[in-house]
Structures are given as structure tokens and as C-alpha cells.
Amino acid sequence: MKRIFRYRLSVISMHPSGQSRRHILLAGFLFFTGLWAHPAVAQYACSGNQPGQRVVGMSQGGNGVAPVPLCVDDPSTLPQYQAPAYEAPPGPQMVWMDNYMTMAWHADASDGWIATGFGSFQAAEAAAVGACAQAMGDGCTVGTGVRNGGLALVRDEDGALWENVGDSVAAAKRVTLKSCREGGGKHCGIIRTAFAHPWLEAVGGLSLGQPIILAPEGDFRRKYGSVAWIDSKAIGGPWGSTVWVSTGRHKAEDASSAAVNACEKASGQQCVAARTVSGGAITIATDTTRALHVGSSAVYKTAAKDAESRCKEAKVECTVTATYDVQQVGDWTHDSNAALKAAVSK
Incomplete structure (x- = not known):
């Protein structure tokens, strides 16, 4: 019978067969590879799955002590930071404001005073008459007013003034020239036009209207x-x-x-x-x-x-x-x- 083990001064010698030698080498390789790929991770008692932790087992209980969960650190379970979404504050509520316009004239003036950019007919009329009176004194008369529209002023061949309004400047021209001709004017000429534009304004905010007076230029006293x-x-x-x-x-x-x-x-x-x-x-x-x-x-x-x-x-x-x-x-x-x-x- 062939002996496989030989004893020598407490040293055991083994003479494995070729197949056994391969098994030993493979086991050793797997053992060291496992140690390198999976380093030891510290476990500790925890209360359960919490952010940054992962339960890997339970401790041994006994002597009246209940087993508790064992965890390891796991950064993948931490909540990801997300910047809060920016929301612009709501803007003011906007509303379209009506623009009121009217004209004032005087018998001794060859032109008129147009007031536009006002929030009411009353305000526009007061401004037009006030500007006329400042230049001519008593005797100023309020003409036709319009809201968000056009105004045209026409003079006929005798020097008489005609004025009217429309949805646009073109419409105001047409109706005023028609009135002049129907009134006996043979040669009616447009001397002035204006348009009252509405404007956007914040509800409860300051008024953005721009009241202005379009006064006659030059020597406007009638000659x-x-x-x-x-x-x-x-x-x-x-x-x-x-x-x-x-x-x-x-x-x-x-x-x-x-x-x-x-x-x-x-x-x-x-x-x-x-x-x-x-x-x-x-x-x-x-x-x-x-x-x-x-x-x-x-x-x-x-x-x-x-x-x-x-x-x-x-x-x-x-x-x-x-x-x-x-x-x-x-x-x-x-x-x-x-x-x-x-x-x-x-």
C-alpha cells in the first residue's frame, strides 16, 4: 500500500494528486479574490432602514434580550438634493383704461384746443375749456368728445370751423368733411387731427394716463x-x-x-x-x-x-x-x- 502522508518532526507533508493540486490552487485564488472584492463592512445595531443605512441582518437575541436589526452605511439611500423650483411672484393685474378726448373753440380763434389723455369726458372738457379761456378769455365752447377714437378739425372757405369724431382718424376725417360740405362749404380743408389711444394700467396702481392739451400754434386769433x-x-x-x-x-x-x-x-x-x-x-x-x-x-x-x-x-x-x-x-x-x-x- 502506497503511503501518501509522511511524518517528519511534526511537519506534515502531503503529496496531492494533480487534480487535487488544481482544486487547492483554485480555492486559494477564490478566497483571496473574495477578500479583495468584498472588504469587511462594519455592522451596527439600528432601528431599521433609515436614509444612509441598509439592514443586512439581525443580532442574536437571548437572556431576555430581543434581536435587533443590523445595518451598514449605504450612501445610495441618502435623499438626493434638488434645488427648489423658482417661481416668479405673480404680476399685477392689468386693465385697459379708456382715453377721453374733446375740443374747445372760440369765435375769435381760427383753430381749437384739443384735450386728450384724460380718464373722463368731464376732465377732458374742463381741461380744453380752461386752455381756451386762458388764451381767449370768456366765450369758449366745448365741441364733440370721443372715447378711444379720432377727432378731425376742418375749416371751410369762409373760415368757419367744423369738427367731428370717429372710431379712427380716417373715419373722423370723412364724417367731418361730409358735415362741412353738407353745411354749404365748397372747399373744406383739414387743419388738425388727433387720436385718443387707450393705455394699460395696473389695478389699484398709479394712473399711467398722459393728459395733454394740443393748442393752436402761431397766431391763432382769427383774422x-x-x-x-x-x-x-x-x-x-x-x-x-x-x-x-x-x-x-x-x-x-x-x-x-x-x-x-x-x-x-x-x-x-x-x-x-x-x-x-x-x-x-x-x-x-x-x-x-x-x-x-x-x-x-x-x-x-x-x-x-x-x-x-x-x-x-x-x-x-x-x-x-x-x-x-x-x-x-x-x-x-x-x-x-x-x-x-x-x-x-x-
Whole structure:
């Protein structure tokens, strides 16, 4: 019988077979690998699964002591930090505010005072009348008001003012021009427009309205001009080709009196005012029969067209021989036939 173990001075020698040697080496490798891959983790008594812990077993109980859970540290169970979501504070409640606008005018003014950006018709009217009165004194009148819309101011060929409102500036222009023409105006010109814009405002906050007064610019006091000629009834025939013109007067009667007095003084005949207007221009025209025609317009550049249109109504052809700016102060004598001959000779 072959001996496998041999005793030598307390040393045991083993001569394993080839298969046994492989088993021993594999076991040793697994043992040391296990120690390296799974280092010892300290266990401790705990109350159960808590953040940062993990239960791995129970302690041995006995002698009246109950077993308790055993835990190890486990960072994976800690709650993850999350930054709190930012929520912007709620903004103020916004509301659209109505914009009220109106106009005030005076009989001696060739323009008006427009008040806009106000929170009520009453406030707008008070502001417009106050601005007018500050410039003109007593006699200011409130015109038509509008809320969140447009306003247009028109002057006709005689200098009369017309104003109206609409949902937009374009609508206000249309209705105002229509009113002027239906009222007898032949040449109505727009001199001013405005629009009242609503605005956004925080509920309970400060008002964001911007009240303003759109006042007339320049010399807004009304000026009158008048044309006088010899009264045909006084002489029983044609009154000639000469007219007398007075412009730049602050009252209609002053302009007509100045023109008539100049006519009578120069001709020795009874004279009458042929036409008295406010603002714009006066135009003198002569037709083919040498008869005179007096036209006027709110705008200087269209005054000639007004005289020509009057000739068309009379079914005669005319030639414009003079145009006078009513705003300019002065007195003139105009011989239409002489001016026509001078023009033809050129």
C-alpha cells in the first residue's frame, strides 16, 4: 500500500494528486479574490432602514434580550438634493383704461384746443375749456368728445370751423368733411387731427394716463379779409373791373368797413362788401365778359380753385388775376382788367 502522508518532526507533508493540486490552487485564488472584492463592512445595531443605512441582518437575541436589526452605511439611500423650483411672484393685474378726448373753440380763434389723455369726458372738457379761456378769455365752447377714437378739425372757405369724431382718424376725417360740405362749404380743408389711444394700467396702481392739451400754434386769433366793389344798383350798370381789398383785421366788420370805405373814397360811388372771410385766402378772377368773381379758400394754394369753380357754376371761363393772404395785414386796390392785359402781354 502506497503511503501518501509522511511524518517528519511534526511537519506534515502531503503529496496531492494533480487534480487535487488544481482544486487547492483554485480555492486559494477564490478566497483571496473574495477578500479583495468584498472588504469587511462594519455592522451596527439600528432601528431599521433609515436614509444612509441598509439592514443586512439581525443580532442574536437571548437572556431576555430581543434581536435587533443590523445595518451598514449605504450612501445610495441618502435623499438626493434638488434645488427648489423658482417661481416668479405673480404680476399685477392689468386693465385697459379708456382715453377721453374733446375740443374747445372760440369765435375769435381760427383753430381749437384739443384735450386728450384724460380718464373722463368731464376732465377732458374742463381741461380744453380752461386752455381756451386762458388764451381767449370768456366765450369758449366745448365741441364733440370721443372715447378711444379720432377727432378731425376742418375749416371751410369762409373760415368757419367744423369738427367731428370717429372710431379712427380716417373715419373722423370723412364724417367731418361730409358735415362741412353738407353745411354749404365748397372747399373744406383739414387743419388738425388727433387720436385718443387707450393705455394699460395696473389695478389699484398709479394712473399711467398722459393728459395733454394740443393748442393752436402761431397766431391763432382769427383774422378777416374783405373785398368791396361799386354797388351796381347805385350806378345802374356794370361796376367796373376794380376791387378794394382789406385783410388782417381781427373783426369781420372792421375788414368790410375798411374795404367799403376805400372803395367809396376812390370811386365816389356807393360800394358794398362782395365777400368777407376768415383765414385762408381771397382770390379775384375775371371771366370772358370782364365780369369779376371773388373766391376764397381755407388753404392758400386751393383759393384759385375756388374762384374757378364759381366761374364754372356761372358757366363762364375765368382767369385768376390776384390772390390775397387773409392773415397778412394790408389794404390793396386791384384792377383786374389791367392785371389781365399785363398777363396777356407777357
